[in-house]
Amino acid sequence: MILRNQKPAEQVGIKLAPLWTAGTSLTSRALTILSAGGFLLAYVGLDWLSYVNPIGNLNITPWNPPPALSIALVLNVGWPGLPLTILGPWLSDIVVRGADPSNPLSICTATVIGLGYSLAAMAIGRQQAARDPRQVSSIAVLLIISAAAALLVGATYSLVMVSSGALQRDQFLMATVTQWIGDTNGIVVVLPLLVLASTPGRIKWPRTTREFTILLAQYLVLAVALWIIFSPPSTDDFQYFFLLFLPAIWIPLRWGVDMTAVSMALLEAALVAIMIGTPYPPAYFLEFQMRMVVLTVTSLLLAAVVSERIRSARTVREKDDELAGLARLLAVGEMTSAIAHEINNPVTALRNYLRAARLMANAVPVDGLALVATLDRAVTEAERTSDVVRRLRDFYRTGNVHRQAFDAHRLVSECVNSVSDRLKRQSVSTSVLAPAGLPQAWADPLQLSIVLQNLLSNAGDAMTSVERVARTISVQLGEHDGMIEICVCDTGEGVVPELANHLFEPFKSTKAGGMGLGLAISRSLVEANGGRIWLARNDLEGVCVAFSVPSGTGHRGGAAS
Amino acid sequence: MSDPRTVFIVDDDASVRDSLALLLGLNGFRTQIFASGETLLTAFRPDWQGCVLLDVRMPGVSGLDIQQELARRGSTLATVIMTAHGDVATARAAMKAGAVDFLEKPIDDEVLIDVLQDAISRQARPRRRKAHADANIGQRLERLTQRERQVMRLVARGMQNAEIAESLGISPRTVEVYRSRMFEKLGVRSVAEVVRIALRAFRTK
Numbered sequence: 034m035i036l037r038n039q040k041p042a043e044q045v046g047i048k049l050a051p052l053w054t055a056g057t058s059l060t061s062r063a064l065t066i067l068s069a070g071g072f073l074l075a076y077v078g079l080d081w082l083s084y085v086n087p088i089g090n091l092n093i094t095p096w097n098p099p100p101a102l103s104i105a106l107v108l109n110v111g112w113p114g115l116p117l118t119i120l121g122p123w124l125s126d127i128v129v130r131g132a133d134p135s136n137p138l139s140i141c142t143a144t145v146i147g148l149g150y151s152l153a154a155m156a157i158g159r160q161q162a163a164r165d166p167r168q169v170s171s172i173a174v175l176l177i178i179s180a181a182a183a184l185l186v187g188a189t190y191s192l193v194m195v196s197s198g199a200l201q202r203d204q205f206l207m208a209t210v211t212q213w214i215g216d217t218n219g220i221v222v223v224l225p226l227l228v229l230a231s232t233p234g235r236i237k238w239p240r241t242t243r244e245f246t247i248l249l250a251q252y253l254v255l256a257v258a259l260w261i262i263f264s265p266p267s268t269d270d271f272q273y274f275f276l277l278f279l280p281a282i283w284i285p286l287r288w289g290v291d292m293t294a295v296s297m298a299l300l301e302a303a304l305v306a307i308m309i310g311t312p313y314p315p316a317y318f319l320e321f322q323m324r325m326v327v328l329t330v331t332s333l334l335l336a337a338v339v340s341e342r343i344r345s346a347r348t349v350r351e352k353d354d355e356l357a358g359l360a361r362l363l364a365v366g367e368m369t370s371a372i373a374h375e376i377n378n379p380v381t382a383l384r385n386y387l388r389a390a391r392l393m394a395n396a397v398p399v400d401g402l403a404l405v406a407t408l409d410r411a412v413t414e415a416e417r418t419s420d421v422v423r424r425l426r427d428f429y430r431t432g433n434v435h436r437q438a439f440d441a442h443r444l445v446s447e448c449v450n451s452v453s454d455r456l457k458r459q460s461v462s463t464s465v466l467a468p469a470g471l472p473q474a475w476a477d478p479l480q481l482s483i484v485l486q487n488l489l490s491n492a493g494d495a496m497t498s499v500e501r502v503a504r505t506i507s508v509q510l511g512e513h514d515g516m517i518e519i520c521v522c523d524t525g526e527g528v529v530p531e532l533a534n535h536l537f538e539p540f541k542s543t544k545a546g547g548m549g550l551g552l553a554i555s556r557s558l559v560e561a562n563g564g565r566i567w568l569a570r571n572d573l574e575g576v577c578v579a580f581s582v583p584s585g586t587g588h589r590g591g592a593a594s
Numbered sequence: 595m596s597d598p599r600t601v602f603i604v605d606d607d608a609s610v611r612d613s614l615a616l617l618l619g620l621n622g623f624r625t626q627i628f629a630s631g632e633t634l635l636t637a638f639r640p641d642w643q644g645c646v647l648l649d650v651r652m653p654g655v656s657g658l659d660i661q662q663e664l665a666r667r668g669s670t671l672a673t674v675i676m677t678a679h680g681d682v683a684t685a686r687a688a689m690k691a692g693a694v695d696f697l698e699k700p701i702d703d704e705v706l707i708d709v710l711q712d713a714i715s716r717q718a719r720p721r722r723r724k725a726h727a728d729a730n731i732g733q734r735l736e737r738l739t740q741r742e743r744q745v746m747r748l749v750a751r752g753m754q755n756a757e758i759a760e761s762l763g764i765s766p767r768t769v770e771v772y773r774s775r776m777f778e779k780l781g782v783r784s785v786a787e788v789v790r791i792a793l794r795a796f797r798t799k
Binding site: 377381393414 | 607609610612613614616617620621699700701702703
């Protein structure tokens with residue numbers, strides 16, 4: 034049942050084609066062979082690079098990353114990867130340490146290593162959490178299982194060595210610990226990177242200049258810390274090691290798991306380079322690596338916490354957006370019934386005119402002029418109906434914010450003009466006031482025109498029941514703190530104080546038959562455009578409702594929406 | 595003294611007013627139009643006869659207030675209410691305040707003319723017609739099952755199918771079935787008619 038389990042491969046997303054599967058095409062077989070070759074090359078190469086300060090002439094070094102490759106391979110392709118994980122260490126022994134290919138000891142230890150880490154990979158793959166390493170539980174699973182596997186492999190390997198006579202009996206403990214630390218360190222540093230690279234999102238690199246600058250500053254601090262730690266070469270304990278914790282905390286806090294994994298790998302590479310270049314005895318290296326394991330684990334766990342936080346913040350934001358969308362949908366539903374209501378009047382009139390026209394056409398003699406006049410009125414009512422429908426369609430189109438730079442003064446004038454006829458019939462006069470040199474607004478003009486229409490019609494309605502000499506709507510534009518402010522004022526009687534506090538909440542209305550949604554919808558539209566809306570004035574002389582939207586100056590070149 | 599076949603149209607929508615006046619005029623009614631309840635009340639004379647056709651959803655004084663004010667001033671006019679589609683609550687209130695009937699917008703002109711003729715003639719001899727109508731309704735109501743009667747009461751309160759389903763603990767689909775049977779047995783086509791019948795039926799109990 035060796036081929037039974039292809040699941041881990043599916044879980045982490047297959048990057049390497051499953052090996053030796055039947056019926057594969059020529060190209061995919063070629064790809065498979067290429068991948069396998071790549072794996073072996075990487076394995077031997079990494080081993081060669083990290084073969085420093087070995088114990089005896091054996092593959093027991095204080096930093097040993099190749100096992101991470103084996104774990105990643107089996108995580109990706111499942112059990113079919115096992116032969117390669119055995120082949121890797123065996124080839125390494127021959128190439129890096131000049132072992133005799135026929136030496137059964139080499140084959141034996143390679144089997145121990147391959148089997149041990151394949152088992153670890155299968156154990157990790159079983160964990161649901163391992164799918165995405167950007168969370169604490171999956172980092173913990175990776176680290177704990179890897180460390181356990183490293184201990185098992187280290188102890189077995191050393192036991193084989195001792196029993197074969199390659200190591201002294203009293204070297205067993207030292208060899209086990211060294212291999213354990215070395216393998217664990219190698220895995221801890223490299224495995225998160227490999228797993229990240231095989232997740233659907235891949236590694237998230239810094240993108241903007243600002244992000245690169247921050248990363249550069251962090252690496253500068255790292256370099257300074259390393260320089261302080263190693264500058265007095267005679268120091269026998271690394272008393273300034275703690276300095277590394279500063280960048281090792283700063284980096285995860287800023288980036289989460291992705292760049293932390295990258296940075297820790299780079300730091301490890303730098304350390305190995307320094308260790309090779311300086312005359313430290315191997316024992317120091319081991320001690321240093323123990324500290325490095327702790328440092329790396331700390332950084333990664335912290336990074337995982339940060340990644341989780343980033344993700345949950347995003348989830349909350351998405352949920353918020355979803356809720357806002359839902360609220361809008363609800364508002365659309367209410368709006369629809371309100372508009373259906375508005376359609377009733379023109380449809381009633383249309384029907385009446387047509388019935389009347391029918392009666393006129395049947396009369397003897399037919400009064401042609403009256404008939405034509407009646408039909409004309411019917412046409413007008415049909416147009417009124419389609420106007421309502423058009424407005425409804427406009428409302429539906431407001432689902433997304435399409436921001437652009439535009440002249441707010443012009444938009445306001447257009448909106449005022451479009452309702453001025455209706456307002457004139459209610460004997461309301463209008464005025465628009467804007468300062469010269471007003472910057473462009475950065476928002477969705479369609480949505481803002483809906484807000485404006487709404488405020489204008491509210492202002493108009495507010496004055497219908499008032500016996501006033503001057504029924505006036507004045508709209509003033511201005512700029513304040515990089516925002517365009519638009520203020521719509523009427524000369525009505527104001528709103529009652531109890532309502533004023535809840536003016537922008539849904540279903541609050543003073544109008545007979547009002548849905549109480551206009552201002553609530555206006556608020557959500559204004560806020561979706563990055564502005565706010567408020568009651569600027571409310572007294573017996575009238576009401577001013579003001580809203581703001583970002584001006585174009587602050588957002589030039591910024592991304593839309 | 596006005597012609598007993600006068601319809602006093604009160605609607606804030608100019609087109610609705612104008613078209614109603616035109617159509618009713620062609621059907622032999624005399625009409626007077628008012629843009630608001632206030633203007634009607636200002637012009638009102640107690641010796642007016644006929645019927646007020648009143649839109650209840652207008653800015654300013656509400657249709658109900660106008661009804662009450664007319665009654666206070668000793669009006670003998672019959673009142674027919676025009677409401678928005680599904681505005682059952684207002685319709686109920688209007689009927690309770692003494693409106694003889696109500697119509698849902700958009701208005702079916704044939705129904706309108708029937709209702710207005712009925713209202714005007716009822717003004718002349720209200721008792722006989724009403725008694726006849728009640729007996730008729732009583733017969734129809736007796737044919738309803740317990741559940742259909744429950745559904746009818748809730749429909750008349752303006753509840754939607756989903757709400758009715760929830761309050762009776764049955765599925766909306768089942769409500770749909772009861773509802774359509776109830777409509778059929780009562781011989782009605784609109785919620786408005788159900789409300790009308792319910793108001794008359796349950797008023798007596």
